[in-house]
Amino acid sequence: DTGVSQNPRHKITKRGQNVTFRCDPISEHNRLYWYRQTLGQGPEFLTYFQNEAQLEKSRLLSDRFSAERPKGSFSTLEIQRTEQGDSAMYLCASSSSGREDTQYFGPGTRLTVL
């Protein structure tokens, strides 16, 4: 197993453009999480999936953000009409079911909005 992977690792875009990130979790994990991390801060929860069902969304996830996990495997996070405030590291994590099961994080996608 190669762990959680995320693509792309870096994305630079102009304000107003749409961007999409991909996360491939550890294969046997049925939970997948998205977090956002800005400089000097800890990761902040955005949303999570149990298999293909999106179970919770943070208030941080505005209408411009949408996440999918269509077949319960990989997930995508799309940001429409990007704003400079969207610049951050977007982290994906996966875990087995269970509140205290370890969440394994990917390396993140660093988004820069010009």
Added chain:
Amino acid sequence: QQQVKQSPQSLIVQKGGISIINCAYENTAFDYFPWYQQFPGKGPALLIAIRPDVSEKKEGRFTISFNKSAKQFSLHIMDSQPGDSATYFCAAPRDDKIIFGKGTRLHILP
């Protein structure tokens, strides 16, 4: 509202010294306290975790001390090494997600 308060923001320790990072929480419903370690360009990785029914947990050079009455827990890194230089986050699970502190940037002087 910050539910997990971490200090200090940054810490410099001599090689071989003890690094101590503190965390305070407000929500008494928290019942599991992990510490994460993050290197530049990497995602956070679970380092060590403790449940509040024990006061201390040790794994190698890393020890968590837990004070339930004070609602505080701390990470001690004994014999700190340059390879320990990283950002450390205390955290607590709430529902099915993790609430992270703001992090402590640790630098170990060679």
